[in-house]
Amino acid sequence: MTGATRTGDLPARVVVRAPGKVNLALQVSPVGDDGYHRVVSVFQAVSLYEDVTAHRSDGLSITASGPQSELVPLDASNIAWRAAELLAAEVGIEPDVHLHLAKGVPVAGGMAGGSADGAAALLACDALWGTGVPRPRLLELAGELGADVAFPLVGHTAVGTGRGELLTPALVRGELHWAFGLRHTGISTAASYGRFDERLAAAAERGEDVPTAEQWDDEPGVELMAALRAGDAEGVGAHLRNDLEAASCELEPALLEVLDVARAAGALGVVVSGSGPTVAALGRSPRHALALAAAMTAAGVVDDVVTATGNVPGARVLTLPT
Numbered sequence: 001m002t003g004a005t006r007t008g009d010l011p012a013r014v015v016v017r018a019p020g021k022v023n024l025a026l027q028v029s030p031v032g033d034d035g036y037h038r039v040v041s042v043f044q045a046v047s048l049y050e051d052v053t054a055h056r057s058d059g060l061s062i063t064a065s066g067p068q069s070e071l072v073p074l075d076a077s078n079i080a081w082r083a084a085e086l087l088a089a090e091v092g093i094e095p096d097v098h099l100h101l102a103k104g105v106p107v108a109g110g111m112a113g114g115s116a117d118g119a120a121a122l123l124a125c126d127a128l129w130g131t132g133v134p135r136p137r138l139l140e141l142a143g144e145l146g147a148d149v150a151f152p153l154v155g156h157t158a159v160g161t162g163r164g165e166l167l168t169p170a171l172v173r174g175e176l177h178w179a180f181g182l183r184h185t186g187i188s189t190a191a192s193y194g195r196f197d198e199r200l201a202a203a204a205e206r207g208e209d210v211p212t213a214e215q216w217d218d219e220p221g222v223e224l225m226a227a228l229r230a231g232d233a234e235g236v237g238a239h240l241r242n243d244l245e246a247a248s249c250e251l252e253p254a255l256l257e258v259l260d261v262a263r264a265a266g267a268l269g270v271v272v273s274g275s276g277p278t279v280a281a282l283g284r285s286p287r288h289a290l291a292l293a294a295a296m297t298a299a300g301v302v303d304d305v306v307t308a309t310g311n312v313p314g315a316r317v318l319t320l321p322t
């Protein structure tokens with residue numbers, strides 16, 4: 001237990017906004033003994049948001065709204081539910097809260113909408129209950145909830161190592177303008193990592209040189225980091241990288257078409273976001289990002305498109321009415 005909660009002058013309702021992400025790079029190690037893969041993940045927070053409202057309540061409950069919110073579980077398997085329980089257990093109180101998730105990040109799209117809900121719920125419950133848990137501990141709790149839950153607390157652009165939860169902020173100049181091609185058939189994160197393992201095993205069987213988990217290089221690519229520092233969008237586009245992309249494309253071959261269409265439409269770079277199936281296409285400007293989105297729509301290769309700007313802040317309290 002970290003300490004007693006404050007009483008008196010606590011809000012009846014708190015709204016927290018947390019961003020979704022795109023992985024500018026996702027380098028993945030061979031699977032470790034714990035079943036997880038070490039990663040070097042260059043996360044960028046983008047202007048698609050989850051707004052989580054926490055209300056005082058008896059017991060714990062969740063509702064959700066927004067596109068595809070019918071796919072979101074409203075029980076103890078929801079990351080926001082687990083976040084509320086984890087924080088309450090940390091300070092030894094009952095998780096008395098109703099959480100409403102207004103979803104703006106595509107569901108099961110590899111853009112960490114659920115993780116953003118987990119991060120937002122931690123922050124919202126902290127403010128609602130006055131737990132006073134220090135921020136470094138909140139980041140640790142986020143890491144316990146999932147590999148991608150700490151990043152939406154931090155936002156901006158950061159390099160995640162370990163399972164992706166150990167974050168180092170990255171220096172970035174300027175904004176990046178994204179078009180995202182969305183498909184409604186989600187890809188499970190575990191399935192994408194599983195196919196990645198199968199592909200490595202097959203490569204080893206063919207006699208190809210496959211690094212062991214110990215030999216694996218855990219530094220982000222210098223070209224990508226230099227391009228980010230210089231505000232060089234073309235350089236960023238040229239060095240987007242995702243080691244899960246081939247695995248996710250095997251699971252959902254239609255993604256290859258989406259990548260081709262975005263490339264042919266003149267994107268500075270294209271990449272599957274995380275485990276997918278969202279395809280991220282980098283534009284030169286907001287108008288160019290709109291053109292890329294229009295090209296994906298016109299080709300009929302996506303179910304929906306959305307544009308967003310990269311490098312936005314992490315989770316923050318929007319309102320604290322008394």
Ligand SMILES: C[C@@](CO)(OP(=O)(O)O)[C@H](O)COP(=O)(O)OP(=O)(O)OC[C@H]1O[C@@H](n2ccc(N)nc2=O)[C@H](O)[C@@H]1O
Pocket residue numbers: 023026035036037038039041109110111112115145146147148149162163164189190193273274275276
């Ligand atoms: C691939 C990435 C890229 O940012 O995200 P998504 O694209 O799914 O959003 C992340 O690595 C996903 O992070 P997150 O979605 O939080 O993963 P978790 O809930 O912790 O784990 C789900 C499952 O993915 C696998 N997993 C996850 C992270 C990791 N470093 N190695 C793994 O092998 C494990 O099989 C695990 O059971």
Ligand SMILES: Nc1ncnc2c1ncn2[C@@H]1O[C@H](COP(=O)(O)OP(=O)(O)O)[C@@H](O)[C@H]1O
Pocket residue numbers: 071072073077078079080101106107108109110111112113114115117118186187189275276
């Ligand atoms: N708060 C949540 N929002 C969305 N999905 C959630 C949430 N909590 C748990 N899930 C489950 O996690 C899966 C992946 O969710 P999501 O975070 O949207 O995508 P991804 O992991 O691809 O970034 C969903 O299909 C759903 O079953």
